[in-house]
Each structure stands twice: as C-alpha cells, then as structure tokens.
Amino acid sequence: MIEQIPVLLVVLPIVGGAVPLVASLVSDRAGWPVATLTLIGQVGLAGLLAWSVSTSGTVSYAVGGFAAPYGIELVVDGLSGAVALLVAVVSLGVLAYARQAGPHSGPFYGLYLLLVAGLTGMTVTGDVFNLYVFLEITGLAAYGLVASGRDASAAVAALKYLIIGTVGASLYLLGIGYLLAATGTLNMADLATKIGEMAAYDSTLVLTAFGLMIGGLTVKVALFPLHTWQPDAYANAPDTVSAFISALVSTVSAYALARLLFSVFTVEFLSAVPVARWALVGLACVSIIAGSALAVSQDSVQRMLAYSSVSQFGLVVAGFAIATPLAVVGATVHLLGHAVMKGGLFAATGIIERKTGATTVNGYAGMGSRVPLSAFSFAVLSLAMVGVPPAVGFVGKWYIVLGAVNAENWAVVAVLLASTLLTLAYFARLVERLYFAEATIHAEEPVPEDAPVTDGSGQAVSFGMIAVVVLAAVLAVALTAAVPELQAMLEDTLPPLLNQ
Amino acid sequence: MSSDERTGLYVESTIIMTTVRLVAPFVLTFALFVMFHGANSPGGGFQGGVIAGSVVMMLAFAYGIDAAREWLDVRVVAALASGGVLTFAAIGLGTIVLGGNFLEYHLYEQFISHVVAYAIELVELAIGGIVASVAIGLFFLLAAGFGHAVDSPEGES
Numbered sequence: 001m002i003e004q005i006p007v008l009l010v011v012l013p014i015v016g017g018a019v020p021l022v023a024s025l026v027s028d029r030a031g032w033p034v035a036t037l038t039l040i041g042q043v044g045l046a047g048l049l050a051w052s053v054s055t056s057g058t059v060s061y062a063v064g065g066f067a068a069p070y071g072i073e074l075v076v077d078g079l080s081g082a083v084a085l086l087v088a089v090v091s092l093g094v095l096a097y098a099r100q101a102g103p104h105s106g107p108f109y110g111l112y113l114l115l116v117a118g119l120t121g122m123t124v125t126g127d128v129f130n131l132y133v134f135l136e137i138t139g140l141a142a143y144g145l146v147a148s149g150r151d152a153s154a155a156v157a158a159l160k161y162l163i164i165g166t167v168g169a170s171l172y173l174l175g176i177g178y179l180l181a182a183t184g185t186l187n188m189a190d191l192a193t194k195i196g197e198m199a200a201y202d203s204t205l206v207l208t209a210f211g212l213m214i215g216g217l218t219v220k221v222a223l224f225p226l227h228t229w230q231p232d233a234y235a236n237a238p239d240t241v242s243a244f245i246s247a248l249v250s251t252v253s254a255y256a257l258a259r260l261l262f263s264v265f266t267v268e269f270l271s272a273v274p275v276a277r278w279a280l281v282g283l284a285c286v287s288i289i290a291g292s293a294l295a296v297s298q299d300s301v302q303r304m305l306a307y308s309s310v311s312q313f314g315l316v317v318a319g320f321a322i323a324t325p326l327a328v329v330g331a332t333v334h335l336l337g338h339a340v341m342k343g344g345l346f347a348a349t350g351i352i353e354r355k356t357g358a359t360t361v362n363g364y365a366g367m368g369s370r371v372p373l374s375a376f377s378f379a380v381l382s383l384a385m386v387g388v389p390p391a392v393g394f395v396g397k398w399y400i401v402l403g404a405v406n407a408e409n410w411a412v413v414a415v416l417l418a419s420t421l422l423t424l425a426y427f428a429r430l431v432e433r434l435y436f437a438e439a440t441i442h443a444e445e446p447v448p449e450d451a452p453v454t455d456g457s458g459q460a461v462s463f464g465m466i467a468v469v470v471l472a473a474v475l476a477v478a479l480t481a482a483v484p485e486l487q488a489m490l491e492d493t494l495p496p497l498l499n500q
Numbered sequence: 501m502s503s504d505e506r507t508g509l510y511v512e513s514t515i516i517m518t519t520v521r522l523v524a525p526f527v528l529t530f531a532l533f534v535m536f537h538g539a540n541s542p543g544g545g546f547q548g549g550v551i552a553g554s555v556v557m558m559l560a561f562a563y564g565i566d567a568a569r570e571w572l573d574v575r576v577v578a579a580l581a582s583g584g585v586l587t588f589a590a591i592g593l594g595t596i597v598l599g600g601n602f603l604e605y606h607l608y609e610q611f612i613s614h615v616v617a618y619a620i621e622l623v624e625l626a627i628g629g630i631v632a633s634v635a636i637g638l639f640f641l642l643a644a645g646f647g648h649a650v651d652s653p654e655g656e657s
Contacts, residue, residue: 062601
C-alpha cells in the first residue's frame with residue numbers, strides 16, 4: 001500500500017476536483033464538503049508517506065509498470081516528502097478559511113483541487129517532462145483562481161500572470177528539449193549520470209539547458225526582476241486565493257528549482273561551472289535586496305507582503321545555490337516556514353480588511369485593539385518572518401548564514417544579514433502601527449454592511465478564519481521543534497545528491 | 501443576460517444552416533476517427549476533442565448562440581468533463597486494485613483479450629470528452645461577453 005501512495009497523492013485531488021463541477025448542478029454549496037473530504041484524505045496519505053520516507057528511506061514508483069529510464073518515475077525523498085505534506089496541510093487549512101470567505105461556487109473548488117494535484121505532482125515526480133506537465137497544470141489552475149475575483153483588476157492580474165507564467169514555462173520546456181538532445185533521456189536520476197558523461201558540464205548545450213530551465217523556473221518563483229506578475233496576482237485575487245497561492249505556488253516552484261539543481265544538474269555541475277553558481281547566487285542576492293526595498297516603499301499591506309516574498313525566495317534560492325548540506329537544510333526549513341508564515345499573513349490581512357476596512361500601512365494604525373487576536377497573530381507571524389528566535393524563520397536563516405560562512409562566501413553572508421535588517425524595516429513599521437499609533441480609521445465610522453471588499457464576498461468573519469490565522473502563528477513557532485526531525489530526514493536522503 | 505439586445509447580432513442564413521446540417525455529422529465522425537487513432541498514430545483525445553467541440557460552435561454560428569445555448573444542456577457538458585476525468589482515474593486505479601501499478605493496462609488482460617488497446621482507446625475518448633466540454637464551455641463563456649460575467653455571481657456558467 002505504501003508504495004502506491006505517490007500516485008494516489010496526485011490522483012485523489014484530480015478525482016475530487018471532478019466531483020464539484022457535477023455536484024454544483026445539484027447544490028450550490030456542494031463544493032466545500034467535497035474538497036474538505038478529499039483534502040483530509042490527502043493529508044492522511046501525505047503524512048503516511050512522509051513517515052514512511054523518514055523511517056525507511058526514498059520511495060520510488062514506476063507509473064504503468066514501465067521501468068524507470070523509459071517510463072515516468074515518481075520519486076519521494078526527504079525533501080519532496082516534506083513539501084508534499086506541506087501542500088496537503090496548507091491546502092486543507094486554507095479551506096477552513098474559504099468556508100466563510102468564499103468564493104463558494106462548485107467550479108472554484110474544482111480548480112482548487114486541480115491546483116493541489118498540480119503542486120503535488122510537481123513535488124513527487126522524478127521526470128523533467130512530467131514536471132513540465134504539472135508545472136502547466138499548476139499554472140493554469142492558479143491563473144483561473146486569481147481570475148475568480150469579481151473585480152476587473154483580478155482579471156487583468158490573471159492575464160498578466162498567464163502571459164508571464166506561460167513564457168516561464170515555455171523557457172523551461174525549451175531547456176528540456178536541449179537536455180533531451182544532449183542525453184536522450186528525461187528521467188532525473190538518469191540525467192544526473194548522463195550529463196557530464198555524454199555532454200561536458202561546460203558544453204554550450206548543457207549550459208543553455210541550465211540557463212533556460214532555471215530561468216524559466218525563476219519566473220515561477222518570482223525572483224527579481226522576473227517577479228512583475230506576482231504583486232498584482234497576490235493583491236487582486238480573493239483573500240482565500242491570495243493565502244493559498246502565496247503559501248504554495250512559488251514554494252513548490254522553488255522546490256522544483258532545488259530538485260533540478262541537486263537531482264538533475266547535481267552539485268558537481270555547480271562546482272565545475274562556477275559561473276552558473278555565481279549567476280544564481282547573484283540573482284538571488286539582487287532579489288533579496290530589491291524585494292526588500294520594494295516592500296519598504298509599498299503603501300498597500302498585501303503588496304508589501306508580495307514584495308516580501310520576492311525577497312524571502314531570494315534567500316531560499318541563495319541557500320540552495322550555495323549547496324552545502326547546512327545551507328540546503330536551512331533553505332528547506334525557510335521554504336516550508338515561509339509558506340506557513342506568508343499564508344497566515346495573507347489570511348490575517350483578509351480578516352483585518354473585513355473587520356475594519358484597513359488595507360494600507362497607515363490604515364493599520366491602532367488596529368491592535370480593534371482586532372486583537374488577528375493583529376496579535378499578524379505581529380507574531382511578522383516577527384517570525386524577520387527571524388526572531390525561537391520562530392522557524394530564525395532557524396532557516398541561521399542555517400543558510402552558517403552554510404554561507406562554511407562556504408566562505410562572505411558577500412552572501414553580508415547580503416543575508418542585511419536582508420534581516422531590511423525585513424525588520426518593513427515588518428517593524430507595521431507592528432509599530434498596529435499597537436503604538438493613533439488610529440486613522442475609527443470604530444465610529446464603521447464600514448457599511450454592503451460595502452464590497454476587493455473580491456466582493458461577504459464581510460462576515462467566521463471562527464474558522466481566525467482559527468487558521470492563529471494556527472499559522474502557533475505553527476510558525478512550533479515548527480522549530482520539528483527542524484531536527486526534518487534535518488535527519490534530509491540527511492538520510494540528501495547525501496547522494498550533495499556528495500562532495 | 502439580456503437576449504433581446506443580442507438577437508440583433510444573429511442573421512439567419514439558409515445557406516449556412518443547410519451547410520452546417522450537412523457537414524456536422526461528418527465533422528463529429530472525423531472527431532471520433534481522430535480520437536480512436538490516438539493510440540498508434542497521430543491524433544488522440546486532445547485533437548479529437550477540439551474537433552468535436554467545434555461541432556457545437558458551428559451549430560451556434562448557424563442557429564444563433566442563444567439558441568445553441570438553450571439546446572445544449574449544461575448538465576451534459578458538466579457530465580462529459582467530470583465523467584471523462586473519473587473514467588480515466590477509474591481505469592488507472594483499477595489496475596492498482598488488481599495488484600499492479602497505476603495504469604498498468606495489461607492486468608485487465610485476464611478479463612478481455614487485447615484489452616491494452618481498448619483501455620487506451622477508452623482513455624482517449626475520456627480525454628476527448630473533457631477537451632470537447634471545456635472548449636464548448638469556454639466558447640459560451642466568451643460569447644456571453646463581459647457584461648454577463650459581472651451580472652452573475654462568480655462569473656461561471
């Protein structure tokens with residue numbers, strides 16, 4: 001049974017996603033229960049799989065019984081097992097938020113489950129072309145979800161996301177073509193042995209493939225200067241969708257980037273071609289600085305959070321590109337932690353907007369007393385993101401910095417430390433406004449009951465919505481306790497990828 | 501949806517209506533031909549599905565979009581899309597029940613001979629159903645225009 005789980009993780013949400021479309025003909029509200037049941041099953045399967053990987057090592061699966069280099073192989077090791085579990089848990093959590101926050105239509109939940117299937121597929125696959133297929137499924141479902149907002153601006157943001165995202169995916173596909181020409185295989189493990197054997201690491205063919213594939217994925221990860229789709233998409237989508245895609249879509253793309261670095265091109269490639277490593281580290285550092293600078297200059301809180309993602313993903317990619325075991329563990333911890341923290345922060349902005357109408361940094365002034373629980377969770381998540389111990393944000397950044405120190409990469413160490421200060425700059429400003437500033441929006445002028453919020457759904461805030469935000473804040477601290485377990489799981493499965 | 505304003509766009513033409521009536525069965529047959537040939541020659545569910553979907557678009561051009569929308573039951577379109585996905589998944593999961601891996605077709609051989617070919621054809625048909633219904637749905641959504649999307653909640657049909 002255990003060995004069938006990788007494929008069931010992908011099939012279950014697809015089957016679940018086909019049901020709401022038909023069910024919506026019978027009942028308007030059928031989508032949510034179907035999605036919840038499906039994702040409870042998904043969390044169970046992903047948990048079982050992660051447990052199996054941590055006790056008995058990597059699980060691989062030949063789809064259709066076709067043996068690995070020719071058929072499609074699914075591979076789950078410590079890294080992908082952890083990401084698959086994250087996808088399942090976060091998507092179930094966001095559902096609790098969606099019950100009240102909407103959208104409520106059946107097709108919305110169909111798309112939602114399709115996005116879960118795409119993300120899980122990207123996580124468990126061991127085949128570069130299969131990764132492209134799931135990248136496209138993820139992309140298309142995400143464009144559709146962003147467009148499910150009722151504002152015209154949501155449609156424009158989705159169109160922008162679609163055009164830029166498709167260019168990124170096409171670059172990745174072109175890169176696969178070059179790799180196939182160089183080696184004649186698409187299986188990741190097979191590619192790892194054949195690159196360098198059949199085509200030299202510094203041959204133009206392999207370098208072009210590396211540039212195209214990594215370049216394509218950095219569009220999806222939204223590193224500066226390829227991030228332009230991201231603030232619009234996050235800020236204009238319905239709050240449910242913002243929380244969902246800000247937590248998972250870029251995260252899984254960054255995972256895919258790491259997977260390419262370690263399982264396809266391997267660390268030997270990075271050592272043999274220093275220019276490739278420097279280009280990636282350089283891009284990540286520019287992204288850290290530029291993302292933070294842009295975040296500081298934003299007025300809208302949601303856009304600020306979006307630019308903060310640009311900066312934090314720079315940090316994660318820098319950790320992966322440094323590629324010492326410690327830096328990789330740090331990048332993975334920060335990747336998972338960032339997903340929980342950013343999803344929670346976006347969910348909190350949705351609640352604060354519904355309750356008080358505040359959407360800007362100035363509007364947040366004095367809201368600490370109006371929405372105590374959400375504001376407190378927001379503050380905890382902000383500080384966790386800055387990297388205040390004992391939150392998980394601290395552990396991730398600390399390991400990445402230690403990894404950079406081990407690699408004697410002093411420029412990166414300086415950027416990483418500066419980034420923490422910059423993160424503090426924009427989050428401390430918000431926390432200070434929340435608790436220590438005179439309110440600019442007063443309770444005496446309440447938001448009219450029928451005033452439309454960005455996505456036009458209701459004003460009411462349910463217990464489930466607040467519970468999700470509080471849970472995210474608790475997890476942002478509690479996940480620190482899970483880091484040794486994750487580190488052990490990664491060290492069991494990563495050395496073959498990181499042998500040096 | 502205000503069908504009164506829209507009727508002005510549609511001009512009835514005997515030539516187009518007759519041609520479409522004549523051509524439609526052949527186009528649908530060709531769609532099935534392409535789907536059935538997906539397993540071992542160029543073609544398959546994606547191409548065949550688009551051709552099948554184009555039949556409905558031809559009918560809409562000939563008889564008017566609103567008439568076609570009323571004629572085509574939305575339940576059929578939704579059932580085609582969901583049924584296609586569920587058929588594909590059922591064929592794949594069936595082999596797991598029989599003790600193999602996902603989509604390991606030859607395990608059905610014990611029940612029906614040459615089942616690998618039939619199962620692949622069935623998967624192609626399922627994909628064709630999904631593609632056709634999505635193409636039809638997109639066509640009607642686009643034809644409804646932006647005003648429709650704003651009027652109805654969620655903007656989905």
